[in-house]
Amino acid sequence: MTDRSRAENRLGQRLVLPAVIVMLVVTAWPMFQALYLSLFRYRLTSPDDKEFVGLSNYGTVLTDPLFWQDTVNTVIIMVVTVGVELVIGFVFALVMHRIVFARGAIRTSILIPYGIITVVSAYAWQFAFSINNGWVNSWFDFLPWISSETNWFGSHWPAMFAIMVSEIWKTTPFMSLLLLAGLSQVSEDMIEAAEVDGATWWQRLWKVIIPNMRAAIMVAVLFRALDAFRIFDNIYVMTRGAADTESSSFLTYRQVIQQFQLGLGSALSVLLFISVLLLAALIVKLFKVDLAQARGEA
Template sequence: MSTTSATAATKPAPKRGKPPASDRSRAENRLGQRLVAPAVVVMLLVTAWPMFQALYLSLFRYRLTSPDDKEFIGLSNYGTVLTDPLFWQDTWNTVLIMVVTVAIELVIGFAFAMVMHRIVFARGAIRTSILIPYGIITVVSAYAWQFAFSLNNGFVNAWFGWLPWISADTNWFGSHWPAMFAIMVSEIWKTTPFMALLLLAGLSQISEDMIEAAKVDGATWWQRLFKVILPNMRAAIMVAVLFRALDAFRIFDNIYVMTRGAQDTESSSFLTYRQVIEQMQLGLGSALSVLLFLSVLLLAALIVKLFKVDLAQARGEG
């Protein structure tokens, strides 16, 4: 009897299964599938053929300057790309730009979202003014920042010459890291309002009663931020980071306008552009585009996995 009791006491408790989805959750899933179905069909019709065409061309040695020499080489293009140091250098540049810009945009965008959420006086005017940079075409903003960092006419050297690492003759596009800094600044200025807009939507969903209850319990501002506000904004933060990371990973316009890839500032998208448009290497360019597409899919999966957002709980069903 004692042996049986001891065995029962040491036996691990059975794992709790995942609770069944509620009727509301299933109904919302069905409604969501019906709503997105037309968009998915249109996207497949528009993108499926170019995607399969790129995959097909990536298996050939094919250059537009000699179309009659098209030759099937299997996965050799992928081997050429993956063993080329330039590909990894451009991938490193892309990842660096993505990580730095998205991290800074998340902090500044959250500050802007807090201001737009709490401001009472002239709320519409303030929100509109914050969103102005995002409304400017990327090429136009890139040219503006290229002029700002210009050695002869730019205002950056004149306004910030009091900093020890900036002088009147600082050539921002003369070496790698200053050029990368200029590209990141232009990207952050342009897309931070988009991040702020997404975070504002999440901030608006937080109940004021929860924040007031935390105040009554004696929580400081930082405690309310990290214990109440940010945990309840996890879904909104995930969406904002996901959208911006995927967009930043495909950065092209700023680099094309500001440096043309000089000073080792190429991105993966710019490398693909050079292979397809400038060198007319459709085989290698298609392999690069396929690898870029797979990288974007992997990045999206990693971000979703990292945040571990329970959408049912975010809707208040948990």
């Protein structure tokens, strides 16, 4: 690491320290309270029966097939939505980066879905996939697996598909915005040099553009994966967890809010928090981004 890198790291740490302190003050108490409650058998409807059970709640959760089924649902939604958003978002980023005519209008129109409240967009897509008056069945009935009687929310995979479509439509603009920021950092001189050397458009894309966007791609995937892993709103609005479409966050909500199981719900929330941390570490490790090199220092 160069002296400049060390100086920038120290400056960055000093700049983010006030925000970190505020975040710790605001979030530390709820986090420790959840960890504390997870060690008790505690139901809100009978607060006098609070009983210390140690790690028993974690054992109950980890041996429950429903927890693992909901975890699988969560991982499937995360992998599919983030993968599709990465491809579509990159295409949108290329368009927004290269377009000359009406650039502002096009960028604004692409970003509109992200500005819509998640609950509102989820209700809109629930209406779209409705068997009675939705437009999906009528518009796509030429496909062999879709008819006017297709019940998207009547079975597991069609319901999961509808949830993922609503998530992709809502958050792809966010992905494209992050990728556009990374794309703007790619040197035009490098692209022109590759073109002069006879590289095709695909070769310039895979050999020049994408490698120089690795840091931006990692940030985009990291942010969206962590957000998708905590998906709740779309499932709550569109299925209420029916047809085996519960996610980990929805299971936590159901234990705490609907069944008043503060002990089990707290254990679930702690496990969800640990899962998010492990997921973040895994993504950073897989991308192996050298931030000093990304800044052009190595």
